[in-house]
Amino acid sequence: MRTAALLLPLALAAGFTSAPLLAAPATTAPAAATKSQLHLQTFHPGPQAMFSVSSVLIEGRHDAILVDAQFGASDARKLVELIRASGKQLTTIYISHGDPDYYFGLATLQDAFPQARIVATAQTVAHIQQTQAGKLAYWGPKMGADVPARIVVPQVLDGDALQLEGQRLPLIGLDGPTPDRTVLWVPSLRAIVGGIPVVAGEHVWMADTQTPKSHSDWLQTLQRLQALKPKVVVPGHYAPGAALDASALRFTADYIRAFDAETAKAKDSAALVKAMQARYPKLAGVASLELSAKVAKGEMQWP
Incomplete structure (x- = not known):
């Protein structure tokens, strides 16, 4: 296994x-x-x-x-x-x-x-x-x-x-809109470590954030992290082989926006999954996308 x-x-x-x-x-x-x-x-x-x-x-x-x-x-x-x-x-x-x-x-x-x-x-x-x-x-x-x-x-x-x-290794986000979604900052290495706000190389788990405000807050957190100009970004979740750098921040933000846009257009979760796979054909974590799509289209409750 x-x-x-x-x-x-x-x-x-x-x-x-x-x-x-x-x-x-x-x-x-x-x-x-x-x-x-x-x-x-x-x-x-x-x-x-x-x-x-x-x-x-x-x-x-x-x-x-x-x-x-x-x-x-x-x-x-x-x-x-x-x-x-x-x-x-x-x-x-x-x-x-x-x-x-x-x-x-x-x-x-x-x-x-x-x-x-x-x-x-x-x-x-x-x-x-x-x-x-x-x-x-x-x-x-x-x-x-x-x-x-x-x-x-x-x-x-x-x-x-x-x-x-x-x-001193500060936590970033405790004073922001989502204090339950923070990362650790290592200033001397300009490194972001851990947490759930950033993902790399796989479909982003969207089921826990189900409102427009939660996505807006998430994007605000990512913008704040980008302002740190990190050299290294080690997300809490990433696919093996993904680049561990600031591109993960851009990827996550772009994915959130894409998911919102496709959710608004899709008639059901199957259509949403198809649209997101068309945008991101090589991403790992399709099961995550499928569940997130069902939640987004009201086909299941989560959690």
Whole structure:
């Protein structure tokens, strides 16, 4: 069911490189480490995973922060191996959104790194608390051996930023129109990490945003992120091989506008799916498009 993880080290000075599947732990170019004293490693569970959710290890010289914990226990164990191979002390696990693919792997990570604090925004913690039982009841039987040993609910983050070796990593969006949909900003790398507002290389999940205002707010958030002029963008969800840069912001904004335009014209969900596939014939995640289309055309309720 699962494929081997993709390890994608991100070195800004040297550009993107990609290690082959199951390669030895990746290293970041010395120039990038010297310039910023931080670097990133991105874990992706591969194209056959149930959810194409990313996890990012932000590394300093001695310590590290993990952003997001994966969905299945087997992928969380691969993530544990990546963290251990880094040789860094994991101080913090930050959960960037309240859907289960972001946090179901926490039990595996907590067992491996009991010293690491596990935090999320108040909005994310509330979302997890309100939905965890239903999510586990729905997904648990489908996960088999990957089901979490227990649900771990993060502590509420005190403040609006993480700290790593003296560098402040702020959350972007807490003071905006959708404080439940934020990303992490790494200023020294000009990197956007995690969250649900940005997608790359696959159909954008639209079922959770069902009103014109929600789409307007979303576009406002993306505009704010574009104003940061990021060099690296690691979305919470992306298809393997997608460019991890500012093009993801433009893609997501364009997709939202296209979805709205085609929804207004389509007579039903089948017509909407056909129109969006005509616009984006190569995107992964068709099942996401199909469900989003049914919700948009009033053919099903979500959640």
